[in-house]
Amino acid sequence: MPYHGLREQGERNDDAPVISKDALKEELVRRVVADLAALEDAQRTTREGATHEEAKPENDKDTRAVELSYLARGQAVRVDEARAAAEAVRAMSIAPCARVAVGAVVETEEESGEKAVFLAPGGGGTVLADGTIHVITPKSPLGKALLGKSAGDVVEAVIGGRTRELAVVRVR
DSSP, X not given: OOOOOOBOTTOOOTTSOXXXXXXXXXXXXXXXXXXXXXXXXXXXHHHHHHHSGGGSOSSTTOOHHHHHHHHHHHHHHHHHHHHHHHHXXXXXXXXXXXXXXXXXXXXXXXXXXXXXXXXXXXXXXXXXXXXXXXXXXXXXXXXXXXXTOBTTOEEEEEETTEEEEEEEEEEO
C-alpha cells in the first residue's frame, strides 16, 4: 500500500495536509490550558459546595460535606497534574529530530493503516489537526515503545490488551 504521510510545510504531497510542529504545539497548549481551566472551575465549585452552610451535617449519619471535601481534594490533585502538564507542554522543544523524542511527530504504518502521533509531555489522548494527529505521552504504551526509534524501525506495543506492530515511517 502506498504511503502518503503528513508533510512539513514546503514539501509537496497533495494527499496530505500541511501541518507545522509549531501549529501542533500551539493547538495542544490551547487544549491543555482549556482543560486546566475546566478542572479548576469544577474543583472550585466542589470546594465551595463542601464548605457551604447547606452542606453542614443534619445528623451524625449525614456525610455530604465529608464526601464533597474528598471529591474536592481529588480534583485538586487532578488540577495540580494538569497544571504541570500545561507547563511541560509550553516548555516542550519541537526541534527537528532523527529519533523519536518528546516533541516529535511520528508517522507510523500498520495493517490497519497509517497514523501520525505527536509525542508530548501532557495532553495524551488529544486529537489535533482536525483529527489527523493523536497526542501520546512517553508514559503511554505506544510512547514507551516509540522512544528512541527512527524511521525504518518496527515496534511492538500492547495497547488495549492487544499487541500491535507498527513501522516507523518518518520522524520529524
